[in-house]
Amino acid sequence: MDLLNIFREIEKIDPEVYNRLDSRRNAMKQFTNLSGKIALTALPFALGSMLNKAYGQAAGTDVKSVLSLALTLEYLEAAYYSTALAKPGLIPASGTGAITTISKHETAHVKFLQNALAGMGGFPPSPTFDFTAKGTFPAVFSDYDYFLAVSQAFEDTGVRAYKGQAPNLAGAGTVLTAALSIHSVEARHAAHIRQMRKTRGTLGATASLKPWITGKQSGIATTATDPVYAGEEVTVQAGINIAAINNMGADSASESFDEPLTGPQAVAIASLFIKA
Amino acid sequence: MKIVKPNPPKEDQEVASRIHRRNFLRYLGAGSAFLTAATLASGCHKDDDDFNMGGEGVSLGSGDIAVLNYAYALEQLEAAFYTQVVNAQFSGMTATELAYFTDIRNHEIAHREFFKAALGANAIGSLEVNFSAVDFSKRDSVLGTAKAFEDLGVSAYNGAGQYLSNTDTGKVYLGLAGKIVSVEARHAAYIRDLISNGTFAADDVVDANGLDKVRTPAEVFTIAAAFIKTKINTSTLPR
Incomplete structure (x- = not known):
């Protein structure tokens, strides 16, 4: 035979x-x-x-927990932007278009993930959020610069969190593709918010704040957002010293690759904004 | 298909030995599309040339290697483009734009050289590019092409992730591709905003579910072909 x-x-x-x-x-x-x-x-x-x-990969539990983590982050972002858009006088006319676009996407991500999870037995409800992070960012909905700084932190967190979960979705076909497609949208958002902040030049946003992440610089004048950027300064990828390529140096090398956050790291950041 | 041969020819044995054993299911998967109950049960001694998809040009290899070479080809294209953008400097390029285009050039060179090193002996050679359609002295021409390349790159990575194997090595590659694609998306957003501020994630690239565009390798190469002189055999790419 x-x-x-x-x-x-x-x-x-x-x-x-x-x-x-x-x-x-x-x-x-x-x-x-x-x-x-x-x-x-x-x-x-x-x-x-x-x-x-x-x-084959172990049952669907991995996929489910990955999507649940993603949904938590999307709940956070969606609630953040819709609350901000509803605050009279917070967002100036120049920023309304971009924030509306981003808000629309985050709300769509929530619905998309809810639908996906509904097919796997249900989705968790939204937590209640405290966007001041227990008083760390008291002016988040009254001062536009604080609002943008926290926006940047959320978007860059989103990019890193999805990135960290992608390998857990290996073999999951369309679910992986969808997660990757959300991931790159978060990166587009992050790039734009960083440019908005650079233009304003406030709260630590200097000319060196670029659409891409240099080293582990947050460009935000507080250490509270440091965990969002910790580990971004990597310049060696899979054993290959990127900084040595064309002598481009550490800045370009770190910018060339965004780094993942582990699930627990992402949860730790999100938890700062979740009411106990 | 080849795995059911009692005595694989030498070249098949080489293929098998090149493939990390954990990737073998991928290898099997590629062949199993052609398996039928009849050939299984009767054995498969006859020549399998019927199933060797033809195609001329540079071979990308198979399995995860093909996906990595696919990314390497695109990064070669982008790196060559931005090298020329920085050298030519379209008229009216601001100091900040020059600095950012230099950054982007460095990033793309980093990606290109990373893939080259990671692929080692499996890497395809250097591709010859064709930018005759681009006027590097004109802002509109450069930005329009840059936007097309960046959006193309993002959609290509987003579409290719699913083709990497569900193995330890496949997951490492997926993680690395993820580290690169978000940087491409940052580039795309920047270039789009340069063309028209606020279009960083406009409806032409992001759908109603908030998902970025996804393209199959075939769709990507159809678009990229105009800029690549070297003939690439895409027949081993997943489709």
């Missing part, structure tokens, strides 16, 4: 294949039993399902 060659060939590349399938003997037994009993046309599917069991 040439079918068994499949296993011999797999074994050459992955000597542990039988451990994955529980044991060589069982695998063979299972498979020869199968092939004796089922219609020939079903064989590829039977083989596929055996291998999926051996190599």
Whole structure:
């Protein structure tokens, strides 16, 4: 039976294949039993399902927890911008267009993730937020510069948080693609807010604040947002010293790659704004 | 397909040995599309040339390597473009714009050289580019092309992530691609805002769900082909 060659060939590349399938003997037994009993046309599917069991990702729990974390961050952002847009006099005419665009996207992300999670058994409700972060940013909805500074921190957090979760969605097909497509939108938002802040030149936003992140500089005159940028200063990627390429130096090297946040790091940042 | 051959020819054995064993499912997956119950049950001794998708030009390789070479090709294109932008400096380029274009050039060179080093012996060669359609002395021409390249890059990375294998190495590649794509998105936003402030995430790239555009490799190469002279064999790319 040439079918068994499949296993011999797999074994050459992955000597542990039988451990994955529980044991060589069982695998063979299972498979020869199968092939004796089922219609020939079903064989590829039977083989596929055996291998999926051996190599497929663990049930949907990973995907669900990733999307739940994402939803929490989107709840945070969506509530933040819609509250701000509703505050008379907070956002000047020059900023209304951009903030409205960003707000629209964050609200769409909430709905999108709710829909996705609804299909997996339900989604968590929105937490109650305290955007002053227990008094750290008291003027967040009364002073436009504070509002923009926290916006920047949220967007850059969003970029890093989605990035950190992407590998957990490997093999999840369309869910991964959707998460990546939200991730790059957050990066577009971040780039724009950073430019808005640079133009205003307030609260630590100097000429050196660029659409991309240099080192671990926040460009925000408080240490409270440092966790958002901690670790961004990396200049070596997969063992390759980026700063040495063309002698571009540490600044360009760190800007070239955005760094991920782990789930717990992202939760820790979001928690600052969640009412206990 | 090839894995069911009792005695794979030498070239197949080389392919197998080049593939990290954890990637083998990817390898199997690529072939299994062609598996039928009939060929399985009868064995597969006959020549498989029917299934070797043809195509001339530079081969991108297969599996994760093909996806990385795909990204490497796009980064080569972008790096070459911005190198010329910085050298030519369109008329009226401000000091800040020059500084930012220099940054972007550095980022793209970083990405290009990163992929080259990461791919090692599997890397495709240097591509010959064709920017005859771009007038590097004109702001509109440069910004329009830059916008097209950046949005294309973002959509390409967003579309390619799903093709990386669900393996330890595939996840590392996915993480690295993620580190790059958000920087491309930052570039895209900046260039768009230069063309028309406030269009950083306009409705032509972000849909009603708030999702950025996604393109398949075939769609990307259809657009990129106008700028690449070197013929690339895209037949091994996932589709």
